[in-house]
Amino acid sequence: MFQKLVIVGLFSFLMLFSFVQTSEAELWELIVDANIKNGVIIPGETVSITGKVVDHAYKGIRGAEVLIRTGSETTKTFTDPWGVYHGEFKDFQRVPGTYTVNVIATWYEMTGLTSTEFQVKGDASQVSILQQKLDTDDARN
Secondary structure: OHHHHHHHHHHHHHHHHHHOOOOOOOOOEOEEEEEEOOOEEOOOOOEEEEEEEEOOOOOEOOOOEEEEEEOOEEEEEEOOOOOEEEEEEOOOOOOOEEEEEEEEEEEOOEEEEEEEEEEEOOOOOHHHHHHHHHOOHHHHO
8 A cells, every 4th residue: 555655656656747848058169268368458568368169068169260359459359279268459548447248159059258467557637538549540630
């Protein structure tokens, strides 16, 4: 009798559990790491960003497209066989301050993103900010 009761209870539990929706989460996101070579630069220096793109098993993703963006500047690169990427913004002429770098990696409809920051040191007076804005191509036209 006890054995029959256990079987009926187990069967009832499984039937009830089958109606409860399980999570539909998928392992689709990539894990992206980003590092700035020099966290503090002066205007005119090269900003160098390196990092790695891996899956959830921390296996490097080969050939992932990596878009690196800071302010209005964007550069595109691809990962090597170990998932490592490298991008640069040469002659970075910006107003002193803190800049955010966004990194987006895509590979076969999987996406991952991260961000980091760096600082541009120098004179942040209103005159230097105005001078830099006047030096742009838009201001010259």
